[in-house]
Amino acid sequence: MIGYKNVALRLREMILRGELAPGERLAEVALAARLGVSRTPIRQALPALAREGLLAAAGRRGFVVRSFSPQDVLDAIETRGLLEGLAARRIAERGATPELLRSLKECLSQGDAILAKRRFESADEASYSDMNGRFHALIVEGAASRIFADTLAHNDHVPFASARAVAFSRDPAVLLPVLNYAHRQHHAIVQALANREAARVEALMREHATPVKEVLNLKL
Amino acid sequence: MIGYKNVALRLREMILRGELAPGERLAEVALAARLGVSRTPIRQALPALAREGLLAAAGRRGFVVRSFSPQDVLDAIETRGLLEGLAARRIAERGATPELLRSLKECLSQGDAILAKRRFESADEASYSDMNGRFHALIVEGAASRIFADTLAHNDHVPFASARAVAFSRDPAVLLPVLNYAHRQHHAIVQALANREAARVEALMREHATPVKEVLNLKL
DNA sequence: AGCGCAATGATTGGATCCAATCCAGCCTTT
């Protein structure tokens, strides 16, 4: 199954994995050969990826892989906190639907169960990451704003900035306390949403972006 | 001069002007004929415009012009306020450079001069709009964050959400008071930046997005 | 007469071809 969308997908992966080095110039024929497609889908994918922020136009000829500084990642995380805070406030102002609260509370129990375990394995990392991703997605979708969702999706393309990147394989000794703290925040957020405390939930959500920074600071 | 970038540019214009109706399906050959190019640059531009948010993938076949509800526009403006608030705070925290302050104060005097005139003509609208655009651009660039700038640029693609759209030709009787208010905020923002009042400048900047809503509410 | 299936036209997607541009290396000339 090819198609320029899949090409874009694979290129994204290759960039994130570092198979395409930051600053590297992307030659269309080379990429086409590497992915086993013709130049056409490549030429559709490259401008789209440039709009996405993963590539940069090199002069007027071709594209280079954009590099992300640690500061870029931190900025993206801060941006995410801000936008999710806005989304959460919107939900609180309008009042959360019962199903939304139910789904969120499901996430809470799942997280509780994972963190209650004595030993923390890599499978737990993955399932926490999944749960976390769902939690954040619920908030975004709950705000029912295409604009917020779009802007967040755009922001999520910078490496490590997405909510799914919280539990990015680290020493459990440093990861666990952070996840415990972050999950306490999840509880507080749901509580604030249930109580329609708009300002509080916005502040919480905004602050909730910082634990990720801690995990990453060691990595970067 | 053709090139897929120009094609994207022209398509953007056509969409904003309403020459391409929201929901309309975009046929590649028709567009190619209309713009006098082959299908190739069209096929490069369409996915990029889709990433930009102006188009939406229609099923798995082709694209449609995306429609923006009044709520979308309001959300985008709110998002802009939030992001510019973040940028302004960043500047205040790090301390504004003297040139930045100088450039900002230049904008202030220009605005003062425009608004001091007894009669408000369409040329004044344009120059105020220019000044306003520069003011906001200075804030964004002053934060020196590629991520903030990118996210804002992305957001600016939704119609009327950009800072340049403040003075979108309205009855001067309703426009003038709003611009006066907005420009007072400009003064306050520069003052707060000079004093490094981070929290204040963030709140100001955030609030500064609302006057635009007022102008537009009548239009939408 | 209505429903369904098949065939044809339209449209997208992939591949290839051709032209224009750019870069590098080499040669010539001063």
Add this chain to the structure above:
DNA sequence: AAAGGCTGGATTGGATCCAATCATTGCGCT
């Protein structure tokens, strides 16, 4: 010997060709 220009290769950009898919229409069957 250095500098400038020229030529050849590489690479991008535009256009066209071919295949696959989708939709629509018309015909046949029940």
